[in-house]
Amino acid sequence: MTFAADGQRDWNQRETSLLTENSPEEGQEGSHWYAVQVASGCEKRVKTNLEQRIQTLDVADRILQVEIPQTPAVKIRKDGSRHQSDEKVFPGYVLVQMIMDDESWQVVKNTPNVINFVGAEQKRRYGRGRGHVKPMPLSNAEVERIFKQTREQEPVVKIDMAVGDRILVLLGPFKDFEGEVIEVSPERSKLKALLSIFGRDTPVELEFNQVQKQN
Numbered sequence: 001m002t003f004a005a006d007g008q009r010d011w012n013q014r015e016t017s018l019l020t021e022n023s024p025e026e027g028q029e030g031s032h033w034y035a036v037q038v039a040s041g042c043e044k045r046v047k048t049n050l051e052q053r054i055q056t057l058d059v060a061d062r063i064l065q066v067e068i069p070q071t072p073a074v075k076i077r078k079d080g081s082r083h084q085s086d087e088k089v090f091p092g093y094v095l096v097q098m099i100m101d102d103e104s105w106q107v108v109k110n111t112p113n114v115i116n117f118v119g120a121e122q123k124r125r126y127g128r129g130r131g132h133v134k135p136m137p138l139s140n141a142e143v144e145r146i147f148k149q150t151r152e153q154e155p156v157v158k159i160d161m162a163v164g165d166r167i168l169v170l171l172g173p174f175k176d177f178e179g180e181v182i183e184v185s186p187e188r189s190k191l192k193a194l195l196s197i198f199g200r201d202t203p204v205e206l207e208f209n210q211v212q213k214q215n
Contacts, residue, residue, distance in 0.1 A: 032137030
């Protein structure tokens with residue numbers, strides 16, 4: 001449904017005013033953490049753009065922090081080398097600590113690649129289409145759990161190899177043998193594969209850098 005410019009402006013004004021209706025906890029002094037859904041793969045871009053908008057629009061007293069919760073990971077490449085990286089705890093979301101009011105809501109909501117706050121959908125009082133999503137703050141327990149996980153999580157070892165994958169041996173006494181992965185041990189950089197030796201399937205332990213995954 002298409003609205004005239006004035007009608008759309010009126011709806012936007014009514015929509016933002018809903019943020020503080022019947023929400024005394026959000027209208028009081030003090031901040032809360034909110035989850036914000038963003039376009040896939042745009043978490044860092046949103047964080048950078050929002051932090052710039054906070055300074056440009058002078059709302060640093062109400063939008064206090066923008067975070068992408070991440071945990072450490074170690075990715076093992078095909079050659080066996082290890083690459084330190086970070087894994088997003090909630091892909092497609094950023095967390096924002098803010099004092100919610102109409103202006104701060106607009107600053108976040110109008111940031112490029114932001115989809116919406118996570119919250120409760122309130123249906124329109126008239127007309128068609130989706131209603132307004134009323135942002136719901138995260139509880140203190142949720143926030144503590146999320147950031148405790150990012151602080152204390154041991155690095156997760158990841159490799160692009162799984163049970164059932166077909167592999168070709170590149171190095172060692174079984175060079176040019178093909179087989180099927182039956183066990184993966186990322187912490188040891190090794191796997192076990194069934195190789196056909198003398199016509200019999202035999203489990204053989206191999207280093208990650210000795211094999212290549214087959215398509």
